[in-house]
Amino acid sequence: MNEGKELIKALDDIEKEKGISKDILLEAIENSLVAACKNEYGKADNIRVTMNRETGEVKVFADKTVVEEVEDPEMEISVADARLKNKFYDPGDIVHVEIVPKNFGRIAAQKAKQVVVQKIREEERKSLYNEYYGREKDIVTGVVQRYNGKNISVNLGKVDAVLTENEQVKGEVFKPTDRIKLYIVEVKNTTKGPKVTVSRTHPELVKRLFEAEVTEVRDGTVEIKSIAREAGSRTKIAVSSNNPNVDPVGACVGMNGARVNAIVDELRGEKIDIINWSEDPAVLIENALSPAKVVSVDVDPEEKSAAVVVPDYQLSLAIGKEGQNARLAAKLTGYKIDIKSESQAYGY
Structure with missing residues (x-):
């Protein structure tokens, strides 16, 4: 199998496995080869590169203007030379002249490989970003990796996040491999992949923990109307019920305090007061x-x-x-x- 066909097969495999469009990859390879030709030819704004979608064969064309007298051979072709290709060419017409730059086969193979690797990385970064961006303002479980100075590196599964000193609860100390619940404050797209900002101090962390622990909060029967938190010490939440038969405070406290105690344990002993909301x-x-x-x-x-x-x-x-x-x-x-x-x- 020649190099071109091998490349096409590799692109087919990438399309299946990674979901990255073969056409996007081929277009990117063509663009990178145009850039390589420009390096070889100087200006070469008239260069076009095409890659056969089936065989992978690469062809390079220079678009040259037909002139009576050639002053710039890279951009122009004489009437006589043009008519060797087609006798109907006249001055002012554009001729597509196939050219073969030096070492082009090797350059093409290198460029194709670079582009494919780069595109795969870009698509994987984009996919990761979309996944975690979709979980912004939600809670995740992270595994503590290590302390970097006063910041903590936490693995969220596919990406690492940094729990900064500002987002840590004073007095909380973690060991590597500890599993902790975190609130995703923000997800930013960077050239190194998604940058995920997480928090243990955010009031919404407590709200999301109640949603996870209390069915009635999760399904909307009980609403958390307001929340005030001094992280690590005490939180107050005001709750109301959309069903007259459901006591909102009782639902959040749980049988023998089981539900609220599970949240207190997750927050390492932070006290939680649950009160009835009133419009008055x-x-x-x-x-x-x-x-x-x-x-x-x-x-x-x-x-x-x-x-x-x-x-x-x-x-x-x-x-x-x-x-x-x-x-x-x-x-x-x-x-x-x-x-x-x-x-x-x-x-x-």
Whole structure:
């Protein structure tokens, strides 16, 4: 089998195995051969290369203008020479002259190989990018590879991702081969393949974990309406049900806490408060300050602020350690919350 036929067979095989169009490859090979001819001939803007789609035979043509007197032999051909090919040629006509550049067989084989390898890489990169781009804003399981300084290299199956220091939860330490859940923040296309940015701190990670663990969240019966997270410490989620017979908090907690505990384990002990959503901001704020009991909530919808009164003995619980409970409640509800004890509010 000659080299041309071998090349065509190889391209057929690549088309079947990799799904890369044979025509795209042949066109790319032709273009690269034109570039090789230009290197050989200098300008050679009039060079065309064709490759027989069946035999792989390569032919190189120069398009030359018929002239009475040749001044540029690379671009022009005399009337006499042109009429040796066809007696009807006149000045101004274009003649396709077949040429055989030096070492062209070897150059053609090299170029074909380079183009095929490059195209395969490009297509594989594109395919990987499309696969992971389709999983953007979703969770994946990754296997920890190693620490690179403060960043962690994580294998996602077909690509490696970098869990940067900013996207790590403070205090979480992993060992190589640990399997961890990650949220895909962004997928970028680069010349080295897809660059996947992943996170352990993103609030959506918790949301996706609930979707994976709780059937009712996955099928839309229970909706996560709002989420506030301080990664590694505490998350609050507000849930509502589209079915009056389904208790949204109970569905997320699970039998004996099984569902929420599975998520807490995945997040290495992060506490999760699940509260009932309400369209009434006063009720929502009261629920959001759970586990603290609330005496009254006075809401100013225009200012998006609320004055909350709690029993004296509940004040530190409502505010939380270093203000965390109040901070997360504010983030969850979108309201600025001012908490006072009864004695502060009523002066007794």
